[in-house]
Amino acid sequence: MVFTQVILPRSEFSFPATFAKFAAYVSPLPHGKADRDNAKKYNLQGIDAMPMSSSLFDRVGGKATLSLVHKIFYDKVYVHPWLQQYFTDKPQEILESQQTDFMAQLFGGPKAYAGKVPKVAHQHMVITQELFELRSEILKESLTEAGVSESNIKEWLAVDATFSHALVKETESECTKSYATQPILNFHKPMLC
Numbered sequence: 001m002v003f004t005q006v007i008l009p010r011s012e013f014s015f016p017a018t019f020a021k022f023a024a025y026v027s028p029l030p031h032g033k034a035d036r037d038n039a040k041k042y043n044l045q046g047i048d049a050m051p052m053s054s055s056l057f058d059r060v061g062g063k064a065t066l067s068l069v070h071k072i073f074y075d076k077v078y079v080h081p082w083l084q085q086y087f088t089d090k091p092q093e094i095l096e097s098q099q100t101d102f103m104a105q106l107f108g109g110p111k112a113y114a115g116k117v118p119k120v121a122h123q124h125m126v127i128t129q130e131l132f133e134l135r136s137e138i139l140k141e142s143l144t145e146a147g148v149s150e151s152n153i154k155e156w157l158a159v160d161a162t163f164s165h166a167l168v169k170e171t172e173s174e175c176t177k178s179y180a181t182q183p184i185l186n187f188h189k190p191m192l193c
C-alpha cells in the first residue's frame, strides 16, 4: 500500500477544495494494464475493482499469481547451471509452495507459512552477492512473464531484496551448520554461466 502524504498549502485549506482532493485521493483507481490482462488471462477475479489501498498480495492477483510466478521462477532455477546445484535433493513443488506462502504473508496475504525463517533456512549455504543478484534477475524475468505490472514488480523485488543482508555470505566460514554432519552448500560459478 502506498499512501503519499498530501501536504496542502495554507491557501487550499477551504473545505470544498480539501474535500475534492480527498475524494479523488480515496476513490478506486484503475490498475496497470498488465495486471488487468493477467486477471483476464488467468481468470483472476476482482482486480479491476481493487482500490489502490489494497495490499500487494491483492493487487498482484492473490495466491493464484504468486503460485504462477513461483512455478515460472523455479522452472528456470531448476535448470540453471549454477542455481540448480543448491536444489538437487529438494522437490520443486515444495519450494514453490513454501515460497508462495512466505511471500504471500509478507505481501499482506494469509498467514500460512510454517517454515524456517530465511536466515536459518539458508545458514549453511554460501550465497554470494553475484548469485543473489542473478536470482533476482531470474525472478524479475518470471514476474514479467507472469504479466505482473511494472510498479508491482518494483515493489515485489524491493521486498525480496531486503533478504540480501540475512542470506548473502561470500565464504564458508560465515556459514552455520544445524547439525555436525550437515554439508555446507558452496557451488562455484560454472564456466558456461
Ligand code: HEM
Residues within 6 Å of the ligand: 083, 086, 087, 090, 098, 099, 102, 114, 115, 116, 118, 121, 122, 125, 127, 131, 132, 135, 160, 163, 164, 167
Ligand atoms: C541465491 C539465493 C537463494 C538460494 C540459492 C536459495 C536456496 C534455497 C534452498 C536450497 C532451499 C531449500 C532449503 C531446505 O529445504 O533445506 C531454500 C528454501 C527457502 N528459501 Fe531460498 N534461496 C535463495 C534466496 C531466497 C530468498 C531471497 C528468499 C526470500 C525472499 C528465500 C526464501 C526461502 C524460503 C521461504 C525457503 C523455505 C525454508 C524452509 O521452510 O525450510 N530464498 N532456498
